[in-house]
Amino acid sequence: MKCTFPGCPGEYEDKFITHKIEQPDGVAYIDNVPAKVCGLCGDTILASETLKVIEEILKTEPT
Ligand SMILES: [Zn+2]
Structure with missing residues (x-):
């Protein structure tokens, strides 16, 4: 998948x-x-399911 960062090939x-x-x-x-990372500019994309899992982890993690 191509990077969505403006001007990045x-x-x-x-x-x-x-x-x-x-x-x-x-x-x-x-x-x-798990994430998609651009090899050139380092832009990172997390899937929406991944973000949900992270939210759950943050809720349950003792602070
Ligand atoms: Zn990029």
Whole structure:
């Protein structure tokens, strides 16, 4: 899939990333998040299902 970043000719690759989430009470990191990452500009896309899973993790995680 082609990168959606304006002017970037790159392609997204399927990768597993460490997703960083900034919250009012601190920063959370979630490892091994499946994402599409542009090899050129580093733009990252998470599937909507993935975002839902992350929300669930954040709700259940003790702070
Ligand atoms: Zn790109």
